Amino acid sequence: MYIRELFEKKTVFSFEVFPPKKTSPVEVVYNTLDELHDLKPDFISVTFSAGGSGNGQYACEIASRIKSKGIEPMIHLPCINYSASEISDTLDEIKKRGIENILALRGDINPDIPPKRDFLHASDLIEYINTKGNFDIAGACYPECHPDAGDIEEDVLNLKKKVDAGADHLISQLFFDNSSFYEFLWKARAAGINVPIEAGIMPVVNKRQIERMVTTCGASLPKKFVKIMSRFGDDPDALRDAGIAYAVNQIVDLVASGVDGIHLYTMNNAYVARKISEAVSGIIGA
Ligand code: FAD
Numbered sequence: 001m002y003i004r005e006l007f008e009k010k011t012v013f014s015f016e017v018f019p020p021k022k023t024s025p026v027e028v029v030y031n032t033l034d035e036l037h038d039l040k041p042d043f044i045s046v047t048f049s050a051g052g053s054g055n056g057q058y059a060c061e062i063a064s065r066i067k068s069k070g071i072e073p074m075i076h077l078p079c080i081n082y083s084a085s086e087i088s089d090t091l092d093e094i095k096k097r098g099i100e101n102i103l104a105l106r107g108d109i110n111p112d113i114p115p116k117r118d119f120l121h122a123s124d125l126i127e128y129i130n131t132k133g134n135f136d137i138a139g140a141c142y143p144e145c146h147p148d149a150g151d152i153e154e155d156v157l158n159l160k161k162k163v164d165a166g167a168d169h170l171i172s173q174l175f176f177d178n179s180s181f182y183e184f185l186w187k188a189r190a191a192g193i194n195v196p197i198e199a200g201i202m203p204v205v206n207k208r209q210i211e212r213m214v215t216t217c218g219a220s221l222p223k224k225f226v227k228i229m230s231r232f233g234d235d236p237d238a239l240r241d242a243g244i245a246y247a248v249n250q251i252v253d254l255v256a257s258g259v260d261g262i263h264l265y266t267m268n269n270a271y272v273a274r275k276i277s278e279a280v281s282g283i284i285g286a
Contacts, residue, residue, distance in 0.1 A: 001072055002136035003101045004168040006042050007196040012261030013277075013284045014074075014171075014198065015039075017268050018047040019058035026058045030065065035270035037069045039277045045074040045103055045171075045263070049081075060090075064097045074138065075099055077129075078107025079119035084128065087119070091132045101136045103171065104129060121158075123165040130166045139167035141197060143175045143184035144219060152184070156191050169195050171263045174202040174213075176246075177222045178253050198261035199254050203247035203272050205240040207233050244272055248279045255283050 006012050015036055020028045036044060044066045049056035063073035075094055079087055094102065104125045109115060119125045126137050139162045142155060149155035159170070170193075175181050181199055188197065204210055210229050213219060221229075228246060232238040251262050262284070266273040 001100065002168075003043050003072060003074060003138070004136050004196070007169060007260055010042075011255055011259065011284050012042045012196070012198060013280075014261065014263045015041045015044045015266045015273060016047065016263060017044060017062070017266055018050060019055045019062055022055045022057070026061055029062060029268060032268045032270045033062070033065060033069070036266065036273055037066075037071055039274060041071065041264075041277075042261075043072040043074050043101065045076060048076040048078055048105075049107070050076070050078075060093050060097055060099070063094075063099050067098060072101065073099055074101035074103055074136075076103040076105055077125065078105040079122070079125040080107040080109060080115045081113055082118070083116045084118040086116075087125070087128065088132065091129065094135075095133055100134075101138070102129060103138045103140065104167070105140055121162075122167075123158075123162045126162060126165040126167055136168050137166055138169050138171055139163070140173065141170040141184075141188070142173045143181045144173070146173075147218060152187065156184075156187050156193070159188065160191050160193055163193050163195055167195060169260070170197045172197060172200040173219070174200045174217060174265055175219050176204075176225045176250070177220055178250055178257075180220060181254070182257065196260035198263040199250075199259050200263045200265060201247050201250055201254075202265040202267070203243045203269075203276060204229070205243035205267075205269065205272055206236065207239065209267070240272070244275045244279075247276055251276070251280050252283055255280070255286075 046059045046062045048059040063075045066073035104122050106122045145152040145155045228242045232242045
């Protein structure tokens with residue numbers, strides 16, 4: 001089933017998982033996946049070599065497993081480090097497995113790995129995928145601006161190119177301040193971007209995540225968030241509960257504001273995904 005069809009019917013609620021390190025067996029995520037299936041999200045997306053981890057070979061296998069359990073999978077596909085023929089082979093594999101939904105991405109540029117130059121942007125990949133078959137294609141978007149773009153106006157103009165190239169819907173980078181998402185949404189709609197946009201929510205439930213957030217993702221941290229993190233940062237149970245409550249609050253406000261969907265970065269933590277799903281189940285379905 002094409003994920004784009006879901007947005008016509010409901011507020012979409014999706015999960016994201018990542019494959020294990022390439023040195024670990026793929027089975028290590030299967031227990032988590034089984035628990036996530038029980039929560040009946042609208043779809044589960046699987047990252048592909050995110051952060052240059054090189055664990056892309058597992059992504060197809062995990063997406064197949066998700067499909068075999070009756071949940072729609074979406075496979076992420078970064079292109080900057082792959083040639084057209086490598087992408088073509090991966091698309092053949094995706095098709096063979098009956099996976100119909102792809103999140104088309106450029107991928108992060110690693111200063112130590114010279115990019116293959118067949119695809120410079122996600123928009124190039126989207127055009128290519130469309131020549132290779134009938135897929136539902138999603139793209140990424142950045143409420144607080146992609147770090148390579150000069151400013152948010154330039155980034156939104158580039159996002160429009162991605163949608164014009166054929167992106168059916170978009171998933172946002174994580175953010176902790178809903179007002180930054182609403183501002184971005186306004187700019188995107190004003191630029192003529194009319195496809196559904198899911199809000200990316202990451203529950204921050206441990207200290208390592210906070211440190212990584214601050215150094216890598218560039219999301220602004222509202223005062224309320226900083227206060228919670230500094231008060232509970234050294235108490236793992238309290239931080240986990242506070243992180244879940246913060247994410248639930250964000251979701252309630254987003255759904256009340258009419259968001260197209262919520263994409264939960266589960267970090268492969270089924271306990272946290274369950275707590276959040278239970279807390280918002282009536283709200284998402286309302
Ligand atoms: P692009 O859309 O190509 O944008 C990159 C930059 O180029 C932006 O600054 C943009 O403004 C500019 N730009 C875009 N199109 C054009 C154009 N046509 N002309 C000129 N400039 C343009 N990475 C992984 O490796 N694996 C994953 O599984 C993965 N999953 C992700 C999931 C989500 C929801 C998100 C938000 C990101 C994910 N990433 C993943 C990270 C992503 O690959 C990086 O953020 C990367 O730096 C940008 O990818 P993109 O597809 O947004 O790139």
